[in-house]
Amino acid sequence: MTLEISFIFGGLSTEYDGSVTSFANILSSYLALPRAERPFSVRHLYHISRVDGLVRTIPFNSISTIADLEPYISETSTIPGRTLLSTFEAIESRNEYVVNLLHGQFGEDGGIQTLAVISGVAGSFGDPHVASLTMNKYAMSAFVSSLFPAEMVRVPKTTLITPRNVDQSINIAMSLGRPFVVKPNSLGSSLFTQLFYDPPSSEQEIDTLLRAIFTHDTAAVLQEFIPGDEYTCGCLISSSEIIPLPIVKLEANNDFCGRDQKYSSNVAKKTVVNVNDDISRRVQNITTSIASSIDLYNMARFDFRVSADEEIWFLECNYVPGTAKDGSFEKMLHSYGMTVVDLVSWITSNSKTFKKPDHYIMYDRL
Ligand SMILES: Nc1ncnc2c1ncn2[C@@H]1O[C@H](COP(=O)(O)OP(=O)(O)O)[C@@H](O)[C@H]1O
Ligand SMILES: [Mg+2]
Structure with missing residues (x-):
């Protein structure tokens, strides 16, 4: 029996564009293959809109080029969308296998993985707890440093900064007297990631950056520059x-x-x-x-x-x-x-x- 696969992409995260780009490459590589050489068939494509959070279900047989996705994924799409919950119910009832290409928040942090477990949808989602561990840079660094000896792999000194301990953490970091990187604890794509060679001369800039990070993430990390x-x-x-x-x-x-x-x-x-x-x-x-x-x-x-x-x-x-x-x-x-x-x-x-x-x-x- 030929393998039949559906894909979910787009999403509500800061990495929406990355998800669309990931999917577009798979789709165009797949479409470029002669039909007889395609190792699986595709059933549905599920696009989560970053504008309304609704899912537009795209029947694969209506897609012959990447451009055919446009009416479904456009920010002004007039095609009706469904909630993620009801879409997952429908996916489960059809017994589909879904490849998860959602990056970032709700795609890699245990969010969609939990929904898949609860609704019984089969796919490449994996364990929600592991997803949330890996997405949390501070926790994952602590995990790696506790598990492996420094001769094998080192972990840069890292401080977790939350809106509650900003001043205190910055003071400690400034006293280190060496360059550091400030980055969100769980966003990706180097978003809001900045290197400060001379932290004391950039105090105002660091403060502004942290405020920007806290509008998208609950915590930031301040990490020694390697x-x-x-x-x-x-x-x-x-x-x-x-x-x-x-x-x-x-x-x-x-x-x-x-x-x-x-x-x-x-x-x-x-x-x-x-x-x-x-x-x-x-x-x-x-x-x-x-x-x-x-x-x-x-x-x-x-x-x-x-x-x-x-x-x-x-x-x-x-x-x-x-x-x-x-x-x-x-x-x-x-x-x-x-x-x-x-x-x-x-x-x-x-x-x-x-x-x-x-x-x-x-x-x-x-
Ligand atoms: N401690 C560090 N020392 C040197 N470079 C860093 C450090 N942390 C981050 N960077 C730079 O920033 C980039 C993004 O950081 P990373 O931790 O990979 O987060 P993400 O890719 O999720 O944005 C890295 O690819 C690296 O070039
Ligand atoms: Mg990275």
Whole structure:
């Protein structure tokens, strides 16, 4: 029987555009394949509008080019939408398997994962608790540093800042006397991420940045700046093994991948590193070790810095890595011999689906 898959994308997060770009690459790669070579069939596309939060269900048979999505995803779409809850009920009743391409808030933080568990929708959602751990940069850093020795992987000194402890945390940070990075605790795409070389001279700027972060996130982190090179490593997670992908090196201006280096014409150069290189092997081992320590499903991507003394520093885990054209995850996949379409096919055939453990205990039968 041919595999039949649906996709959900868009969303209510600051990473809406990233989600659309991830999906667009999968869709255009899929449409470019002759029908006989398509490894799965597509049933529905579910777009969550960032304007009204409603879902427009797109029957796949009405799509032959990317442009055909426009009437459904346009901000002024006149096609009626449904609530996410009622859409999930309908998806469940049709027994569809859904690939989750929602990034950021409610896509990677346990939100949509919880809804999938409650409504019984099958798909690539995974464990809600693990999603929320990985999305929380502070908690995930603490987890990695408590699990692994510093000789294997280091974690930059990190302070959690909430609207309640801003002044106190900033005072402590200023007294460190070294450059630091301020970033949101759980947004992505380098949004509101800034490096301060000389924090005392930027006090006002830091304060303004924190206020901007708090309008979108409940906390920010202030993290020691790790000069050096930047690497990212993805992995595929099946029910029996974790396959680390070739690692990608990111080269940005002034050693830092801010938003500008991720999305503008000033974009960071991304190159796949030779798999036999020592850093490459160590980064892949760390990736495999972290991924084996939490109950991840399908895929993930980890970001690292490597300092001049070749110490490896953990930055973050991306629970739903972007699959945009020429993005780092796509480059890793290509180097491994896979396209984004192969990735979807691999996930649906090899990875396990999260099953909610039984919560009710029959004490009298124990
Ligand atoms: N402690 C740090 N030291 C050096 N660079 C950092 C540090 N934290 C973040 N960066 C830079 O900011 C970018 C974004 O940070 P990251 O933690 O990966 O969050 P996200 O990708 O979710 O926005 C990184 O790719 C890196 O270039
Ligand atoms: Mg990152």
